[in-house]
Amino acid sequence: xxxxxxxxxxxxxxxxxxxxxxxxxxxxxxxxxxxxxxxxxxxxxxxxxxxxxxxxxxxxxxxxxxxxxxxxxxxxxxxxxxxxxxxxxxxxxxxxxxxxxxxxxxxxxxxxx
Ligand SMILES: [Zn+2]
Numbered sequence: 001x002x003x004x005x006x007x008x009x010x011x012x013x014x015x016x017x018x019x020x021x022x023x024x025x026x027x028x029x030x031x032x033x034x035x036x037x038x039x040x041x042x043x044x045x046x047x048x049x050x051x052x053x054x055x056x057x058x059x060x061x062x063x064x065x066x067x068x069x070x071x072x073x074x075x076x077x078x079x080x081x082x083x084x085x086x087x088x089x090x091x092x093x094x095x096x097x098x099x100x101x102x103x104x105x106x107x108x109x110x111x112x113x
Contacts, residue, residue, distance in 0.1 A: 033059040040065045048075035048088075 002010070040058025045051045049069065057065040078091040084101040094104050 032062060036062040036066055040069050043069045047072075048079070 037055045037059040041051045041055035043066065044054030047069065049072075054065065054069050057068075061068075079088040080091050080093075080103075081087070082089055082096040082099065082101050082103075085096060085099040087096065087098040089096050089098070095102050
C-alpha cells in the first residue's frame with residue numbers, strides 16, 4: 001500500500017487527466033457546433049430560409065439541422081425575378097423590396113405610331 005502523499009499525487013494526476021479530457025471534449029463540441037452552424041446557415045441562405053434562425057438550429061442540433069434544412073422545400077420556389085433590378089422577390093409581392101418596382105402596374109410598352 002502506498003503512503004498517503006503518493007496516493008494524493010496519484011489522484012491529482014488522475015484529476016488532471018480527466019480535466020484535460022473534458023476540456024478537449026468541450027473544444028471539439030464547440031468547434032463542431034460552429035461548423036454545423038455555418039454549414040446549416042449556408043444551405044439556409046442558398047435555399048431562401050432565415051439564415052440566423054438556421055444557424056442557431058445548426059449549433060444546437062448539429063447534423064440534424066443540416067439534414068432538415070436540405071430536405072425541407074426551398075423557399076425560393078415561389079419567387080419571381082424583378083424585371084427592373086433582376087433580384088428574386090416573393091411571387092406574391094406587389095412591390096420589389098430592392099428597387100421599389102411595382103408589379104401591379106401594367107408594363108408600359110413604348111409604341112411607335
Ligand atoms: Zn427590383
